Amino acid sequence: MAPAYLLVAVAASVVMSLAVPSVGDKFVQRSFYHLDSSCSVTPLAVYFSRWTISNPTCESRARTCSVEDDEFYPNQYSTAECVIFDDPASSAPTPGSHPVDFVVETVFNIGSDCDNSNGANNYYYHALDVCMIDVDDPTSYMKYELTDTHIVVKYNCDNTCTTCSLTPQTYDRDSCSYDRMWSYYESPKTSFFTEPTTIIGTPSAAVSVSQSRDCYAAVGQTVLGGWAVNDGSDDVRAHSVEAKARQAPRH
Amino acid sequence: MGLDGDAAQYCCTVRGDLVEGVSLTGCLLSPSSTSFYQDGASTYQECYGNPAPKPSALIVEEELNSAANYGAAVPDASKPAVLLREYAVNIMGELEGAYRVNINTDANPFYLYCTGRGVVTDNAECRRNSCDDTTPDFVVYDGVAEGEFCYHTCFSRNDA
Numbered sequence: 001m002a003p004a005y006l007l008v009a010v011a012a013s014v015v016m017s018l019a020v021p022s023v024g025d026k027f028v029q030r031s032f033y034h035l036d037s038s039c040s041v042t043p044l045a046v047y048f049s050r051w052t053i054s055n056p057t058c059e060s061r062a063r064t065c066s067v068e069d070d071e072f073y074p075n076q077y078s079t080a081e082c083v084i085f086d087d088p089a090s091s092a093p094t095p096g097s098h099p100v101d102f103v104v105e106t107v108f109n110i111g112s113d114c115d116n117s118n119g120a121n122n123y124y125y126h127a128l129d130v131c132m133i134d135v136d137d138p139t140s141y142m143k144y145e146l147t148d149t150h151i152v153v154k155y156n157c158d159n160t161c162t163t164c165s166l167t168p169q170t171y172d173r174d175s176c177s178y179d180r181m182w183s184y185y186e187s188p189k190t191s192f193f194t195e196p197t198t199i200i201g202t203p204s205a206a207v208s209v210s211q212s213r214d215c216y217a218a219v220g221q222t223v224l225g226g227w228a229v230n231d232g233s234d235d236v237r238a239h240s241v242e243a244k245a246r247q248a249p250r251h
Numbered sequence: 252m253g254l255d256g257d258a259a260q261y262c263c264t265v266r267g268d269l270v271e272g273v274s275l276t277g278c279l280l281s282p283s284s285t286s287f288y289q290d291g292a293s294t295y296q297e298c299y300g301n302p303a304p305k306p307s308a309l310i311v312e313e314e315l316n317s318a319a320n321y322g323a324a325v326p327d328a329s330k331p332a333v334l335l336r337e338y339a340v341n342i343m344g345e346l347e348g349a350y351r352v353n354i355n356t357d358a359n360p361f362y363l364y365c366t367g368r369g370v371v372t373d374n375a376e377c378r379r380n381s382c383d384d385t386t387p388d389f390v391v392y393d394g395v396a397e398g399e400f401c402y403h404t405c406f407s408r409n410d411a
Contacts, residue, residue: 010348039301040309064360069362094311112380190310193299198284213345217299218308223336223348225366226264229288242288 003058007136026051027085027093029061033076035132039065044132046095046102046125048085058082076133092123098187101128103144104152106181114176127186131161149173151182192218193226207231260302262286263295279352289398305360311340311349311364315399320388321354322394323375328360330355330392334402342406350402352390363390365402377401 027053032043050062063080085093092104099129102125126144134142134155143161145152151171157164171182191217214224260308267276267283274283287296308367340349342401346365369377377389378401389401 024252042306049293076283078327097311098310100306111400189304190308191302192305192308192339193302194300194305196300197261197296197298197300199296209288209293209295213347215302216346216348217262217264217338218305219299221335223308223337223339224264225347226262226299227266227295229261229263229287229290229298231259 004121026058028058030083030093030095031063031078031079031080032096033068033078034065035076037065037067037077039077039079040097042100042127043095044130046187048083048093050122058084058133069206078247085126092183092185095185095187100130101146101187102185103128103146103153104181104183104185106183108179108181114179128184131157131159143218146184148175151184190216192216193217194225259300261285261298261300262302265295265297267296269294269295274374277383278380281286285351302402308353309338311338313408314341314343315364315408316343317407317409319405322387324363324369325355326333326352326354326390328354329357336366336368338364340366340406342366349406350401352375352392354390363402363405363407365390365405367402367404369401369403371395371399371401372398373397375405379403 019147027048029049031047031049032039033045033047034041034043043082051058059082061080063078065077065079068076079119082095092106095102098137098213105124105126106114107122107124108209127147128144131141131143134140137156140158141157141161142153143154143157149172151173153169154161154164154166155169156166171177174181174183196219207230209230210228213227214227215226217224217226265276265342268273268280269275269289269292274287274289274296275281276294278297283294283296285296287294288298289295298310315402333376334350334352336348336350338348338349342349342364349364349366350368352362352363352365353360367379369379369385371389371391372378372385375395376385376387377391386403388405389403390405391399391401393399
């Protein structure tokens with residue numbers, strides 16, 4: 001027989017766990033929308049949809065690159081993956097390491113005032129500064145832009161988004177607009193080292209070198225992995241003949 | 252790239268051994284004719300500078316953590332017109348460039364990311380380097396025929 005104080009503690013923890021509203025609710029699908037049929041080019045949109053863990057299963061939501069047949073993203077190709085994300089209603093899941101910044105449209109499922117009391121939000125990431133087909137009107141184009149204080153959405157534009165027949169919608173950044181919040185997500189940028197460099201002095205002592213391959217070099221379309229080398233010595237700094245005119249950046 | 256301070260940053264793609272002031276690289280331990288950095292007993296050369304984001308880069312976001320040891324695989328998918336080492340991948344924490352090879356059908360692709368390209372030998376293995384090291388695990392598009400390009404050291408996602 002368990003001590004009485006232990007039974008009380010267990011009962012209290014059961015009550016407390018029942019009080020948590022979103023047990024079992026998880027975001028389990030992240031979909032990427034592309035214009036190319038191989039889904040290789042940077043996605044124009046990333047969408048998180050919420051399902052419970054058990055129905056459907058997370059794995060069943062994964063999808064290889066295929067033409068999108070739903071009404072929201074016509075003429076686009078999409079992939080989807082299983083991503084288990086506890087929704088704390090305090091931070092959005094991330095769209096992955098794509099070299100593009102996004103406008104984040106967080107949609108709250110309970111009516112107005114961005115009520116997140118059930119912790120059940122959907123997240124749409126729209127590529128910033130990209131003129132794209134308007135999914136609601138595939139005959140026209142649209143574009144998401146950013147100012148210091150607002151998100152600007154241009155609709156009914158030509159295919160360069162320079163001429164738009166509708167007045168742009170503006171939303172305060174990081175403020176609630178009825179049932180959704182508009183914010184900005186700056187993607188972490190993966191850097192590629194691209195300028196061939198000749199090292200002067202043999203051998204040149206490096207200030208520090210990574211223990212594992214932790215950088216990318218790009219030679220035309222070819223990508224190589226490498227070790228990041230920090231060279232802080234002025235007399236042995238690596239540089240190329242061409243680089244004398246355009247010195248490698250110092251950080 | 253994780254290095255701080257007031258120093259210039261470079262990415263060096265070849266690592267060798269420092270022996271009596273000489274950098275020895277590759278499986279043949281060939282003396283290097285170019286300059287290099289040294290760090291302890293290791294050397295670093297074929298370096299690149301000027302880091303910047305590359306909007307057209309093909310970056311595989313998820314870490315690849317499953318080695319593909321399938322023997323000699325001949326894809327069902329059609330052979331791409333050009334196969335370049337153009338994908339930036341993370342293989343068990345190490346950043347690499349890789350060839351992407353689809354070993355399933357075009358309609359239902361299954362991608363392997365292979366960091367090496369070699370040539371099929373007369374005993375149907377893939378020669379990986381100039382030391383004649385071979386591996387039985389590789390992918391080849393045009394059948395396992397001597398002299399064909401083969402792609403080796405391949406990885407995929409665990410859950411792919």
